Amino acid sequence: MEGVRVLEVAQFTFVPAAGAVLADWGAEVVKVEHAETGDAQRGIVKAFSHDVASEGTSFAPLMDGPNRGKRSLGLALDKPGARPVLEELVRRSDVFLTNFLPGARAKLGIDVEDIRAINPDIVYALGAGFGHTGPEADKGGYDATAFWARSGSADYVTPSDAATLTHQPAGAYGDSIGGLTIAGGIAAALFARSRTGHASVVDVSLLGVGAWAMQLSVNLALMAGAPLPKPDGGVRGASHNPLVATYRTRDERWLMLSMLQPGRYWPEFCQAIGRADLVADERFDTVEKLMANAEQAGDIIAEVVATRTKDEWVQALSDIEGQWSVVQNTWEVGHDASLTAIGQIAEVVDAEGSARKLVANPVQFDRTPPTLTRGPLFAEHTEDILHELGLSDEQILELKIEGAVT
Incomplete structure (x- = not known):
């Protein structure tokens, strides 16, 4: 996306994450922040x-x-002096990206009609909580509410007898997924513009992203005419397949098996765990018998898995064809060999010159990992951007005195 210019008037993670992905892909992204406080997310000191x-x-x-x-x-969008700066940036941009609510967009003059009046060829992308129209278009939402709670995810993973609700596994969980979704929508809109000349309005809601993530279960519920029964928290895995289940190791770690074709993978798996005798066991010697006696097979596997550590099982199962994985913690994900091999755990140098690491977005082009640069300090590039727009030092000083820029 080299040469694509993105103007972002957004805060927190949902929509800014889209700007980060576009930057990963080579776009030039200018982030407009509140002239006094900056992105409201800068004020958060704790997450989970x-x-x-x-x-x-x-x-x-x-x-x-x-x-x-x-x-x-x-840039103080509510100050008269800021308007010419915003308008010039809009004229120079291919994409306008925002998550401001309708009232704020109208007040600041950054709604679709306002921006299109300045640049009719700009792709306008809006990230909303619950949709661009409808009964909750004016309602704000975070991923905890719109993505997690409303989508069915929270309910489905919370056991019926639980004393508390199961929360998202990570901060900005839905926001990050949603940001990648918006970036994909923008890429499609730019592609369409290059072919037809039409600049689209791209709308993505957190609720919509959450519903899409849950689409299989929601679709099944619609077909059944009722909510799906919740998974039994005490069940090891699939009732008919012992190779779709979780098993605890000797050192209290977990292995997740997801071998959807038990007949195909059962012989090799038994050999790998040191129980080749199970292949000929009359309870499991056909696919039909294995499925009918899945609970007994699962009990045996559980006993065997409990005899070795996670690392021992990684070595024992490393070459089998069937699909399985260690259940990793966050530290392990940050050092995952496969992610590291493709450069998705990427190095970035912070403002003090120290090397840090961040997770890059999962899309790569020509099998080349992105080169990441750090996030900007608040208003770090204000003067550089204003000079690029043709403003003199005197004009910039006047804007600073007015409070229009920081």
Whole structure:
């Protein structure tokens, strides 16, 4: 996307994550931040009870993750002096990206009609909580509410007898998925513009992303005419297939098996776990018998898996054809050999010159990992951007005195 210019008027993670992905893909992204406070996410100090920044450094994954590769402009959109700056940026941009609510967009003059009046060829992309129209178009939403709670995910993974609701497994969980979705929509819109000359409005809601993530279960519920029964928290896995299940190792780790063709994988799996005798066992010697006696087979597998550690099982099962995985923790994901091999755990240098690591987006072109640069400090590039727009030092000073820029 080299040569594509993106103007982002957004905050938190959902929509800024889309800007980060586009930056990963080579686009030039200018992030407009509130002239006094910046992106509201800069004020968050804890996420899931964890510090979001390292002490004594500007590096903060909460900001650098969804904002890497951008330039920051501190611009007070409510000040008259800021309007010419915004309009010139709009004229120069291919994409306008926002997650502001309808009232704020109207007040600041950044709704679709406002932006299109300045640049009719711009792709306008909006990330909303619950949709661009409908009864909740004016309602704000975060991924905890719109993506997780409303989509059916939270309900489905919370056991019926649970004392508390099961929460998202990570901060910005739905936001990050949604940001990648928006980036894909923008890419398609730019492709369409190059072929037809028509610049689309791209709309993505957190609720819509959550419903899409849950689409199989929602579709099954629609077909059944009722909510799907929740999975029994005490069940090991599929009732008819012992090779679609989780098993605990000797050192209290978990293996996840997902071998959907038990007849194909059963002989090799039995050999790998040191129980080749199970292949000829009259309870399991055909696919039909294995499925009928899946619980007994699962009990045997559980006993065997419990005799070795996670690392021992990784070695024992490394060459089998069937699909399985260790259940990794976050630290292990950050050092995952497959992710590291393709450059998706990418190095980035922070403002103090220290090497850090971030997860890159999962899309690669020509099998080349992106080169990441850190997220901008608040208003770090204001003067550079204004000079590029042709403003003199005197004009910039006047805007600063007015409070229109930072």
